[in-house]
Amino acid sequence: MRKVFDFHGGVHPLENKHQSVRTAIADAGIPPELVIPLSQHIGAPSNPVVGVGDHVRKGQVIAEALGFVSVPKHAPSSGTILAIEERLIAHPSGHSAPCIVIATDGKDEWAPLPDTRPYESLDKAELLELIRHAGIAGMGGAGFPSAVKLSVKAGITIDTLIINGTECEPYITADDMLMRERSDRIIEGAKILHHLIAPGETVIGVEDNKPEGIAALRKAAEGSGIEIASFPTKYPSGGEKQLIEILTGKQVPSGGLPSDVGVVCQNLGSAVAIYEAVVEGKPLISRITTVTGEAVNEPQNFEVLIGTPVSYLLQKAGYEPSKNDRLIMGGPMMGVTVRDPSVPVVKTTNCLLAPTPQELPVPPPAQACIRCGMCAEACPASLLPQQLFWFAQGKEFEKLEHHNLFDCIECGACSYACPSSIPLVQYYRASKADILHQRKEQEKAEHARLRFETRQQRLEQAEADKEAKRAARKKAAEARAKSAVDDGNGEDPIQAAIARAQAKKAAQQGGGNESEQEKLEKTVVAARKRLDTASKKLEEAKVDGSDLVDALQSGVDKTRAKLDAAEKALAALGEAHAAVAPESEPTDAAQAAIQRAMAAREAEAALSPAEEAKADLEKLEQRLEKTRSKLAQSQASAGEEKVIEALTSTVQRLEQKVEAAQQALSETS
Amino acid sequence: MIDFLLQFPLLSALLALVGMAAAFGALLGFAAVHFKTEGNPIADEINNILPQTQCGQCGYPGCRPYAEAIADGEDINKCPPGGEAGIQALADLLDVEPMPLDEEHGEEANTPAVAYIREDECIGCTKCIQACPVDAILGAAKQMHTVITSECTGCDLCVEPCPVDCIDMLHESPSLQNWQWHLPDPVGRQVEIIATDRIESGARQDKAA
Numbered sequence: 001m002r003k004v005f006d007f008h009g010g011v012h013p014l015e016n017k018h019q020s021v022r023t024a025i026a027d028a029g030i031p032p033e034l035v036i037p038l039s040q041h042i043g044a045p046s047n048p049v050v051g052v053g054d055h056v057r058k059g060q061v062i063a064e065a066l067g068f069v070s071v072p073k074h075a076p077s078s079g080t081i082l083a084i085e086e087r088l089i090a091h092p093s094g095h096s097a098p099c100i101v102i103a104t105d106g107k108d109e110w111a112p113l114p115d116t117r118p119y120e121s122l123d124k125a126e127l128l129e130l131i132r133h134a135g136i137a138g139m140g141g142a143g144f145p146s147a148v149k150l151s152v153k154a155g156i157t158i159d160t161l162i163i164n165g166t167e168c169e170p171y172i173t174a175d176d177m178l179m180r181e182r183s184d185r186i187i188e189g190a191k192i193l194h195h196l197i198a199p200g201e202t203v204i205g206v207e208d209n210k211p212e213g214i215a216a217l218r219k220a221a222e223g224s225g226i227e228i229a230s231f232p233t234k235y236p237s238g239g240e241k242q243l244i245e246i247l248t249g250k251q252v253p254s255g256g257l258p259s260d261v262g263v264v265c266q267n268l269g270s271a272v273a274i275y276e277a278v279v280e281g282k283p284l285i286s287r288i289t290t291v292t293g294e295a296v297n298e299p300q301n302f303e304v305l306i307g308t309p310v311s312y313l314l315q316k317a318g319y320e321p322s323k324n325d326r327l328i329m330g331g332p333m334m335g336v337t338v339r340d341p342s343v344p345v346v347k348t349t350n351c352l353l354a355p356t357p358q359e360l361p362v363p364p365p366a367q368a369c370i371r372c373g374m375c376a377e378a379c380p381a382s383l384l385p386q387q388l389f390w391f392a393q394g395k396e397f398e399k400l401e402h403h404n405l406f407d408c409i410e411c412g413a414c415s416y417a418c419p420s421s422i423p424l425v426q427y428y429r430a431s432k433a434d435i436l437h438q439r440k441e442q443e444k445a446e447h448a449r450l451r452f453e454t455r456q457q458r459l460e461q462a463e464a465d466k467e468a469k470r471a472a473r474k475k476a477a478e479a480r481a482k483s484a485v486d487d488g489n490g491e492d493p494i495q496a497a498i499a500r501a502q503a504k505k506a507a508q509q510g511g512g513n514e515s516e517q518e519k520l521e522k523t524v525v526a527a528r529k530r531l532d533t534a535s536k537k538l539e540e541a542k543v544d545g546s547d548l549v550d551a552l553q554s555g556v557d558k559t560r561a562k563l564d565a566a567e568k569a570l571a572a573l574g575e576a577h578a579a580v581a582p583e584s585e586p587t588d589a590a591q592a593a594i595q596r597a598m599a600a601r602e603a604e605a606a607l608s609p610a611e612e613a614k615a616d617l618e619k620l621e622q623r624l625e626k627t628r629s630k631l632a633q634s635q636a637s638a639g640e641e642k643v644i645e646a647l648t649s650t651v652q653r654l655e656q657k658v659e660a661a662q663q664a665l666s667e668t669s
Numbered sequence: 670m671i672d673f674l675l676q677f678p679l680l681s682a683l684l685a686l687v688g689m690a691a692a693f694g695a696l697l698g699f700a701a702v703h704f705k706t707e708g709n710p711i712a713d714e715i716n717n718i719l720p721q722t723q724c725g726q727c728g729y730p731g732c733r734p735y736a737e738a739i740a741d742g743e744d745i746n747k748c749p750p751g752g753e754a755g756i757q758a759l760a761d762l763l764d765v766e767p768m769p770l771d772e773e774h775g776e777e778a779n780t781p782a783v784a785y786i787r788e789d790e791c792i793g794c795t796k797c798i799q800a801c802p803v804d805a806i807l808g809a810a811k812q813m814h815t816v817i818t819s820e821c822t823g824c825d826l827c828v829e830p831c832p833v834d835c836i837d838m839l840h841e842s843p844s845l846q847n848w849q850w851h852l853p854d855p856v857g858r859q860v861e862i863i864a865t866d867r868i869e870s871g872a873r874q875d876k877a878a
Binding site: 039089091092093095096097366392393423426427429430431432433434436437441444445446447448449451452453454455456 | 716719720721722723731732733802803804805820822843844845848849850851852853
């Protein structure tokens with residue numbers, strides 16, 4: 001007989017298990033419609049591989065796993081895919097989730113099952129792949145994919161493999177019935193797990209309130225080396241960490257995994273599913289679910305296809321909606337309230353509870369915490385629930401974490417024990433969610449900060465690079481200017497550049513002809529030079545009496561011919577340009593006038609004062625002459641009086657000016 | 670020397686004090702130079718609390734400048750994305766009284782937002798890319814742009830520069846993925862213990878009459 005230990009806390013709620021064990025496990029049959037949520041467990045949802053209208057057979061994969069912590073989904077019965085859409089699922093949020101809906105055809109036709117080999121001949125990886133491919137997720141609690149849970153890291157030795165047959169929540173008897181009716185399968189499944197994990201020992205832990213189950217298991221386990229341990233009933237001894245402590249006396253460290261103390265835990269239902277997957281090649285498409293509560297006439301256990309609507313299952317058990325006002329999926333301690341009976345049964349649905357209001361009354365309104373400490377006595381994780389409650393109210397997340405909020409298994413023992421009926425677990429759940437949310441936000445903020453700073457740095461770097469380039473260019477220009485001055489031609493490179501640019505502009509304004517002309521001029525000059533050098537060489541050769549005289553002579557002739565051709569072309573172009581020039585002149589009239597004026601001014605500046613005065617006088621006299629002749633013309637042609645008047649006054653003014661100029665000239669000379 | 674000091678105890682005490690002052694002064698001076706803290710540590714801590722949306726709603730060009738301004742005595746209530754929780758955290762850190770959020774700088778959003786570019790309307794002007802403080806917009810000149818949702822802080826800064834107004838700020842709709850448990854309704858704790866506790870509008874009006 002194994003020595004069993006006790007864990008701290010725990011409560012003893014009314015068991016209410018006897019109602020549903022009076023009859024054998026019944027087959028729930030095939031509902032007209034099966035709804036398979038793509039996400040039934042912790043981890044990534046799976047990805048549908050069938051389309052609407054496809055015909056599927058029982059056991060066929062309809063959604064494949066995405067990622068490591070994910071399992072595929074299989075068609076629980078044959079039929080047609082009706083839709084892949086959002087449907088309501090059993091979740092405390094009441095939100096819907098993507099589901100595959102199958103309209104069953106009632107034929108229940110199996111897809112060809114894979115060939116199986118004896119498990120002894122399979123190695124660890126092959127077994128894990130089989131388990132994963134069969135879509136097996138923990139069937140007791142959160143539904144963690146079994147293959148992930150069973151892949152123990154290398155280097156960790158497992159002393160104890162525990163099969164969890166505790167089923168500590170009131171009302172639920174699914175595992176109990178499984179033990180009574182299918183104990184051989186459980187033992188076979190345990191043997192496969194034993195082969196897979198290779199632990200020191202394999203123990204099936206069962207609470208002592210299931211004597212029939214224990215007896216059946218013991219009978220089936222005879223000679224297999226698997227131990228059946230029973231221990232006093234107490235809620236929540238089915239919690240993984242609590243069960244490990246009961247059976248081994250070891251405590252899983254805070255935030256740790258069972259493998260840290262050399263233990264692997266699996267649910268009893270999962271063991272059966274693993275047996276079916278490995279030995280029979282069947283995927284997980286059905287499970288045992290207890291339907292109980294006083295609002296059903298025949299409380300019993302059903303073998304039910306995954307995806308069966310809750311309403312269909314309830315009707316099989318003789319459900320009376322009038323008696324029931326709250327439907328619970330799972331047990332009364334940890335279950336979730338189902339708001340709509342159309343939600344489907346999933347892999348973790350161990351119980352459907354339809355109590356009457358008298359049976360499970362609505363909890364009375366919460367009252368103030370009186371610090372009685374009952375919750376601390378009940379807590380199986382040895383936490384201080386009332387402290388956590390205060391911190392949760394004040395949203396003091398740091399203190400909550402210091403008080404190990406994340407070790408809370410949300411079993412509800414504290415809420416059960418609380419005389420003020422404070423919904424403690426809800427505070428913890430909300431706080432956990434808040435803290436996780438905050439952590440995520442902080443991570444995101446940190447990420448954003450990094451990106452912001454990197455961007456900032458990049459922009460600064462770009463600016464600095466630009467500045468550096470600018471500085472380098474400036475330095476180079478200065479150096480050039482300096483070297484130009486040093487070379488002695490004293491020309492300012494900036495002025496030179498401006499002059500060059502202006503010259504270029506002027507050339508462009510002159511049009512393409514001018515540049516061609518320039519080109520030709522250049523050609524002419526170059527040809528002339530070449531001709532000169534060539535004739536020089538020829539003369540030298542003639543003097544030396546070299547052999548090259550003939551060759552040089554022909555070269556000189558060729559160059560001369562080229563020069564002639566270029567000169568001719570230039571002359572032709574010049575003529576053409578002359579023809580074009582008058583047309584183009586008006587556009588440049590202003591420019592030309594400015595140039596003329598500037599030339600005149602320069603000429604003026606070069607003159608001596610006397611000459612200047614003389615020039616002035618001449619100009620004035622010319623203007624006077626012009627105006628006089630205009631006046632005479634207009635008088636002769638009998639023009640307008642106004643014009644004649646204006647001209648007369650102009651003549652007078654000019655005459656005065658001429659006089660002044662004459663005076664100035666006489667003064668200067 | 671010792672005789673001299675013994676003769677003038679006042680002088681010896683003075684000498685000793687001056688000597689000690691010089692020694693400790695030198696020590697402090699050495700420490701100040703050698704153990705100098707880089708940057709402003711309090712600004713770093715403030716910056717860690719700020720939400721890093723880099724939205725500039727506070728009037729500073731990013732969270733870091735605002736953190737530095739707070740360290741220099743700026744008000745702590747100018748960060749709408751941080752909200753009341755952020756102000757509370759800053760008040761705790763700086764040991765000052767928390768103050769209500771300054772509405773002048775915007776209101777606290779209930780749900781985080783993410784920018785979304787209506788891609789068929791985008792003309793590829795890169796203006797939003799230049800505005801994005803965290804490089805969360807992908808695209809090139811005359812190419813369609815798109816927002817990398819996981820990098821977007823929801824700062825709104827890309828909305829203004831868009832010449833064709835094709836950027837929307839989308840708020841997360843409640844779904845299974847972002848749902849979380851909430852604290853129990855505190856009002857629920859005090860109702861209906863005795864019949865007269867019930868708050869009914871009719872009853873109140875009767876009393877008022």
